Amino acid sequence: MKFLVAIIVTAVLFFSNKITAQENVSITATVVNVTSDEGKVSFALFDKENFRIKSLQSVLSEIKEGKSMVSFTDIPSGEYAIICFHDKNENNKMDFATNGMPLENYGASNNVMNFGPPKYEDAKFVVADKNVSLEIRF
Template sequence: MKPVLLRLSLLLLLMSCGSAFAQNLYVNLQGIKNDTGKIRVGLYSNKEKFRKEAYALKVIEVPAKAGTVQVEFTDLQPGWYAIMAYHDEDANGRLNLLLGMYPTEGYGLSNNPSVFGPPTFEDSAFKMEDQNLSINIETRY
């Protein structure tokens, strides 16, 4: 019976240590032009699924507010992440595109890369370490 209790105790200890390293990410979306609609912020950890909101690690939706909007992702483990956010002015739950390629609503990416064509995970990737992190994203219209 002792080996079973020892294994269980060790497992519980390892599980509690993993959560001790969980951190928070604060995302400041700057340059929101009006209070219309929603702000949607997707957090990605997989480069193949970047920008595919249905596959985001987490998505936060908040009411739009002109100026800067802050959202918080909690309990993140250390690793590489990327953010894609957009101002869903018509609140239809997706980023509207002209000709299927050009955003017609404000959007922003972590690292604020200048991109031509679809942005990649690598363009926007940042590393979460063992401390809370705050990043600023410029909203482009």
């Protein structure tokens, strides 16, 4: 009987550790070509449903030697996209010219740059059971 209880307890601990590990996956995103160390880089994590509407997590990061890095933590398995921009004047928004062209550099996961705002299908990536590391270029 004690042996059976030990097996059950071990199985419960094993499976609960697996669940915890999957819930604690992180995404590390690094912009590698910021043009100056002035200001900050603003990163936003999205899923398909809320892409460019409301981020799941947002993080501001300092710039050191043209690089800026953030981590999004406790990410469940799924499909996501990241958009970021260089908030050079630190007004917490992306600035645009009167003709609609961006005045600040921006990028998205997968580094697909088309005319117009990033598209979810171009920027999406999958999070499974391992940490994800991405390099983004403006």
